[in-house]
Amino acid sequence: MIVRALVAGTLLLLPSAVPAQPPARDNPPPTGTAIVRGRVVAAATAHGLAKVTVRAMSPPLRLNKAVLTDASGRYDIGELPAGRYSITTTKTNYVPAVHGQLRPLGPGKPIDVANGAVVDHVDFALQRTGVISGTIVDEFGDPAAVVQVAPMRYMFFNGERRLQIAGPSSMTNDLGEYRLFGLFPGQYYVSATLRNNNFGSESTEPTTYAPTFFPGTGSSADAQRLIVAAGQTLSGINITLIPVIAARVSGTVLDTQGRPLANAGVDLMPRVGFAPSAGGASTRSDGTFVISGVPPGEYALRASVQGQQEEYALADVTVAGGDVSGVQLVATKSTPIRGRIVFEPGKGKPPVGPAVRVTAVRPFPMVGVPGTTTGREDGSFELKTASGHAHIRAAVLGSGDWRLSHVLVNGVDVIDTGLDIPGGGGSVDNVLVELTSRHTEISGSVVDAAGDRVRDCVVVVFAQDSQRWTGPTRYVAATRPDQESVFHARLPAGDYFAAAFEHPEPQVPTDPEVLAQLRDRAIPLSIADGETKKVELKLSQPPVY
Template sequence: MRRSRVLVCVAIAALSSASSVGAQAPIPQLPTGTPMPGVQPPAQSVPADAVATIEGRVTASDTGSPLRGAHIQLYGSGPNARVNRSARADRDGRYRFDRMTPGPYTILASRPGFVTMRAGQKSPRERAILWLLSPAETERVDFALPRGGVIFGRLTDDTGEPLAGIQLIPLRVLHSPNGERLQPDNSLPFSNHSDDRGDFRVAGLAPGTYVLAAQHQSDEDGENLVTTFYPGTTNAKQARRIRVGMSEQVGASFAMQSGRLVRVSGYVQSSNGHPLPNARIMLRTETTVGIRVLRVEDASGQFEISGVAPGEYTLDVSSASTGGMPDFFKQTEFTSVKLSVGTEDLTGLVITTGAGTTVTGRVTYESSTGRSPDAAKVQVYAAIQDGPFGMRPPSADRNNGLLAEDGSFTITGGYGKMLFRVGRPGWQLKSVILDGGDITDVPYDASRGNISGLEVVLTDERQEVIGKVADAFGKPATRYVVIVFPGELGEGAVPGRFIRVATPQQDGIFRLTNLPPASYLAAAFEAIDQDAEFDPAFRERARSRATSFHLSPGQTRELELALIE
């Protein structure tokens, strides 16, 4: 049996809208499905019951012409989570995946100069919907890729002379549970530089909001060009935002600023006063533009960074891995220090790392059956909200936070603002109590010192939200996105645990499990941007048309929602 699903993407679409630790520097990552030249996915074993097929064609949305060489990436989900296959479109734009195991998949198509699209999307920033294969079927999945948007212009110096060979970096404005951030658009297959006339053309952009940076890196001190953001400021907060629509071309000429580049130098030592050879040093700004990373190669712990422009920075230092290191380095140490760099060399810095905050406590269980999990398989960790070393403390000990037989635990290396979470399937975090107060969703500032007596409560009660969505005619909708978000939270609470997004399963029903008990709002849309649920402005707009409900412990709640157009 053959089913046909043809995806058409319109050419024009409207956009919906440890020590002192600094804001987290976004780590550049390739988005899912971006082809990596020269890298082949691992070979996959094909189960005996793999009898389904996916085939289709990739074309340009504006001309309908086949896109030869387009890259199609397929990822499995659920029981097929290990499936990772890729293909190239032939001269007619056709591709095919044979011997597929029935189940859910995400499929992407990309080609340089065009916007990467996922199967099921009508616009590139929509949340992808999984395609479900049934046994003995051939699933037709066609892609019509829109040409990417363009930011073009001319780059000059502050006297009006054109600048050649300067890199232009588009930074996407994204939303996350911890707030807004700027992230380089790494989906672009090529870097962008100004030509001999100073002209530049940053192409292949997906619809969205951007900040454009011009970067000229130099290790030389003295007067030089410094990283500048459109329309001509060295401060990312003052940069003008550029809205790029589907296949839209937007002009953005500006002049780069000059400044005196200086040296930042000093000495790195451990909390025991020993020099830290091979320590990792990262000098960063609010964005990842101009980030500098180096190793301390001097045995005495001396370091020097040349070509640093005036501005506000965070200097992150972490000790090297423990392999072959003296005993006093067995504990990973780190620190983050705020630096204000002016027009003179900043020398003589003494940077002292530390082991971070230590947290001790106990895990208890509330079970309707009287059971409790194997303590050896329960691990408590600090989810860092604002640090450069990742979401967990940079400890070299893989057992950090693992439970002892009596339910006690110790976490070392905490820093910044921390939420405490537990990794254990089948159990849900109920509460985190410190000195009688509930801090489950309120970050603890590690600068306040070590913690003892933290109480972590797990429960096996599970909440579930099941629902369906009707369109404007009252008929069951089969294509939609549901966002669930909290009605009200306590002061200082982080909403991330209470915000969820659901898409319909094969039966047209959406399901959400393990939402914490609370009061919620739910709204259904035909499509939303991929990060819209974390945008406070979007949630506020959705609030007036959303359906309110309360979820009690252990409750299964059924919802009937109307599609919001």
């Protein structure tokens, strides 16, 4: 751990050191006399689309102006100051578009607008979103009604790859039919889950249904990947639910004094993955509960009384095909973490305290557990969360000018190691969250084999030390080149690898398996604190995952 002595006068504390900065919304956006206009049509019919949101955005000007198309699909964005703009469109059931893009969801081409100019024919032909449809049946081939069907994609969280819901889900009708719509182009998996509706009742049904993936497997590793193109409908994606032995989870909930806790709600949530609640119950007058119809899996039990969310009980439960009894949940109160937000002197103007969000980040999200707050006017904060190991993170809302530099607990920097949060009525005090306007940045361009700049790609910068690839790490960054074909990655000082590859999916893979592949085709580099380093990367082969 790094110990830093804080000397009075070296840090800016809120609010006495600086005057309050007015919120961004109080600063009127710049105006001018330029106009951008055009028409939006449906790609399939060339029919004008009404009520499409069209935006002109210029990050350097901090301008984001939106209008709606009229009945014929025409729009007119006026009073624009001179600058470089990205023009975008959004409309329900259509794929979002950016002017100048070469593929759906790809990067666009900005337009330069002079003051007083009229830029015409900035037109769009929007493609409809995709659809997946099919039928869900039970093991006897009978239609399964009221089954939740969800489109899934792999997401990357703290260096781990997990399937998560990636679009609107659907319930099957009485014929077992479902229709997933509004899907952006990309890769999907389809899951079907029959919710446990035994809340508050004790079922004697010997079997239940496990979450099932297309084409009919209980393992996400064996699920079949589906590729959905813009405007495409994939039909016949049928799933047969997998029956499994139903288990009962039972136990007792005690309050903070060790007494039976009556009328508490008990929820059983999967620890990893996507599935909805696996069941729930209310405690009896003696604090006991029973949850029936539970499929095998790893779960988190959470108990609390309505209106008393800061007092709750948590326990991990593994169901392996048999009943789980004697579970004891002992309530505890949320642990307060108290401290101050400070700013290093620099070029940036410190914001007011309420503009800073402080969060307790954990390796695995905890269901129903609080863990975030905003600072007060005087720069102090109090965050309440559950006991256990966590990392403190902070960011200024709506601004990239400031970054977290240190988290000090009684003078010891725990920004990377995290801290152990006690339970049992304890607290964590004397936390100093320090932000700085000095940035350590790696930027540059990506070129192909011919030496031409590439914008439609992804850049991953990651620590040479593989121990820093997992957990709530600050040493892995994934980014894409901006409208000037320049990428930017802000990380702490250190030794890194950098690689660039084509990747049309919105989620960038950054789990250790992928980083190990990228290491063999990446360039090494080092960067000092506060340094800005420019590099040129060659487009490489994408990782296989």
